Amino acid sequence: MAEEQAPPVRRICCIGAGYVGGPTCSVIALNCPDITVHIADINAARIAAWNSDPDPVTGELVNLPVYEPGLAEVVKKCRGRNLFFTTDIEKAIEEADLVFVSVNTPTKKSGMGKGFAADLHYVEASTRLIASVSSSSKIIVEKSTVPCRTAASMRTILEANARPGLHFDILSNPEFLAEGTAVQDLQNPDRVLIGSLKTKEGELAARRLKDVYAHWVPREKVYTTGLWSSELSKLAANALLAQRISSINAMAAICEATGADVQEVAHACGLDKRIGPNFLKASVGFGGSCFQKDILNLVYLSESLNLPQVADYWKQVITMNEYSKSRFAQKVVSTLFNTITAKKVAVLGFAFKKNTGDTRESAAISLCRYFRQENAFVAIYDPKVPEAQIWLDLTEPGVVDDTKQVKEQVTIHKSVQSACKDAEAVVIATEWDEFKTLDWEAIYASMKKPAFVFDGRAIVDPKKLRQVGFKVHTVGQGPEIVDPIWA
Numbered sequence: 463m464a465e466e467q468a469p470p471v472r473r474i475c476c477i478g479a480g481y482v483g484g485p486t487c488s489v490i491a492l493n494c495p496d497i498t499v500h501i502a503d504i505n506a507a508r509i510a511a512w513n514s515d516p517d518p519v520t521g522e523l524v525n526l527p528v529y530e531p532g533l534a535e536v537v538k539k540c541r542g543r544n545l546f547f548t549t550d551i552e553k554a555i556e557e558a559d560l561v562f563v564s565v566n567t568p569t570k571k572s573g574m575g576k577g578f579a580a581d582l583h584y585v586e587a588s589t590r591l592i593a594s595v596s597s598s599s600k601i602i603v604e605k606s607t608v609p610c611r612t613a614a615s616m617r618t619i620l621e622a623n624a625r626p627g628l629h630f631d632i633l634s635n636p637e638f639l640a641e642g643t644a645v646q647d648l649q650n651p652d653r654v655l656i657g658s659l660k661t662k663e664g665e666l667a668a669r670r671l672k673d674v675y676a677h678w679v680p681r682e683k684v685y686t687t688g689l690w691s692s693e694l695s696k697l698a699a700n701a702l703l704a705q706r707i708s709s710i711n712a713m714a715a716i717c718e719a720t721g722a723d724v725q726e727v728a729h730a731c732g733l734d735k736r737i738g739p740n741f742l743k744a745s746v747g748f749g750g751s752c753f754q755k756d757i758l759n760l761v762y763l764s765e766s767l768n769l770p771q772v773a774d775y776w777k778q779v780i781t782m783n784e785y786s787k788s789r790f791a792q793k794v795v796s797t798l799f800n801t802i803t804a805k806k807v808a809v810l811g812f813a814f815k816k817n818t819g820d821t822r823e824s825a826a827i828s829l830c831r832y833f834r835q836e837n838a839f840v841a842i843y844d845p846k847v848p849e850a851q852i853w854l855d856l857t858e859p860g861v862v863d864d865t866k867q868v869k870e871q872v873t874i875h876k877s878v879q880s881a882c883k884d885a886e887a888v889v890i891a892t893e894w895d896e897f898k899t900l901d902w903e904a905i906y907a908s909m910k911k912p913a914f915v916f917d918g919r920a921i922v923d924p925k926k927l928r929q930v931g932f933k934v935h936t937v938g939q940g941p942e943i944v945d946p947i948w949a
């Protein structure tokens with residue numbers, strides 16, 4: 463029997479103009495000129511930034527709220543054509559035939575499940591708003607990362623509150639973009655996952671969303687599943703990715719103690735097709751808004767399903783990540799003759815990875831906290847993170863209680879050279895490309911001696927730095943092999 467014709471989606475609303483909603487729906491607008499896209503948010507400042515004017519000299523959109531390579535060009539091309547940023551959420555919902563819910567789902571800070579469960583109140587508020595303002599049937603798409611079976615709660619809320627006669631199909635369409643490569647990932651995804659109910663209506667709604675992606679994604683890359691599998695696949699994918707990093711970081715600790723080199727170990731393992739080479743880069747620890755949050759979410763889900771062994775298994779990925787960060791900080795302190803009190807430590811990079819201005823759960827935040835607790839002076843440089851954001855991260859309520867002391871101990875610099883001047887140690891916390899080609903001789907000349915480099919990302923050549931005069935520690939490299947005088 464022929465499949466029922468799926469009417470094309472003409473108007474899309476995206477609730478949430480953040481790191482996911484903004485790039486995702488801008489790329490949809492770019493590839494689907496026949497679809498009008500409204501990205502709506504309660505945060506007026508964020509929407510104003512999305513609507514900000516180009517730089518009068520270069521014509522570039524330099525004030526967008528999310529920095530992603532290539533994103534400004536996409537927004538410039540589509541904004542005002544078929545892409546609009548608005549705070550009029552109700553109107554955007556009302557006019558749409560498909561609504562993405564792309565709001566934040568942070569870890570709960572209080573109440574039941576505190577520290578583990580996802581806070582779903584933004585998702586619920588969006589769902590209630592959709593129910594109250596809609597006068598036509600719509601497809602509602604979970605874009606946010608949510609616990610398994612959230613779609614069932616959304617359905618219950620919609621059915622209880624919407625006008626009689628309206629029909630809502632709920633789809634799960636988790637986002638797999640990584641920050642720093644968001645546009646590239648969206649333009650050429652490994653896969654697009656769409657989960658739906660296995661009913662005639664559910665499958666028709668999934669086909670309509672598939673048709674949107676088919677404007678630029680090959681149809682065979684769109685994988686359709688049941689709703690619950692789709693929701694769980696997002697948590698599973700992040701858990702598996704983070705697990706690889708914790709696994710290689712655990713190996714890094716063994717390497718440092720034995721003289722093995724974790725880069726060689728990772729390469730040797732990655733040559734096995736079953737293992738593969740990606741996501742095996744040892745580091746100071748993973749950061750970002752997703753890995754920790756989503757694993758905690760999975761741990762909570764497992765515990766609530768009375769699966770404590772499963773919960774413990776995944777919890778260990780986070781425990782190992784915390785250990786990686788503290789182990790690295792400990793290495794700095796022990797190498798600097800067991801005290802960094804009143805010593806200047808330059809921290810290069812504050813973002814959780816390169817090519818983003820995002821600092822959420824960045825390893826640099828933890829490192830700076832450790833160094834401050836040891837009474838060091840911390841000098842920070844990052845090419846993209848705004849100064850105000852760094853202060854916010856270091857003085858977040860509940861993390862430190864003494865803003866004044868933070869400001870006495872921490873300085874934020876506009877250049878690497880200025881951050882490193884008179885420092886005893888340089889710590890590379892983010893793998894920004896510019897750190898690979900620094901003028902290390904000039905940096906060395908300006909530092910106190912002995913001058914140390916602690917490379918938490920394994921991006922600089924330790925041999926070259928040692929020739930300049932530095933004492934170098936690279937994450938995952940045993941010192942007794944590369945520098946016998948440290949043995």
Ligand SMILES: NC(=O)c1ccc[n+]([C@@H]2O[C@H](COP(=O)([O-])OP(=O)(O)OC[C@H]3O[C@@H](n4cnc5c(N)ncnc54)[C@H](O)[C@@H]3O)[C@@H](O)[C@H]2O)c1
Pocket residue numbers: 477478479480481482483502503504505508551564565566567584587588605606607608637638639640641751752
């Ligand atoms: N950041 C990533 O790389 C990434 C990747 C894949 C999935 N995700 C998931 O996507 C979701 C969004 O993440 P994000 O990084 O974009 O978060 P974000 O905090 O950057 O953006 C969320 C936006 O939603 C807005 N919002 C909240 N409630 C609203 C409401 N009721 N009405 C209108 N706007 C509302 C907020 O003001 C905010 O601007 C999360 O569930 C996250 O886990 C994130």
Ligand SMILES: O=c1ccn([C@@H]2O[C@H](COP(=O)(O)OP(=O)(O)O[C@H]3O[C@H](CO)[C@@H](O)[C@H](O)[C@H]3O)[C@@H](O)[C@H]2O)c(=O)[nH]1
Pocket residue numbers: 607637638639640641642700703707740741742743744745746747748749750751752753814815816
């Ligand atoms: O081999 C590696 C790879 C990554 N990292 C670190 O891991 C963190 C996360 O990196 P990455 O996954 O590249 O960035 P995210 O933007 O957090 O993306 C992850 O989280 C998103 C939100 O759910 C998902 O959509 C993506 O698929 C998933 O990769 C960063 O601190 C990286 O420096 C390592 O230490 N070693």
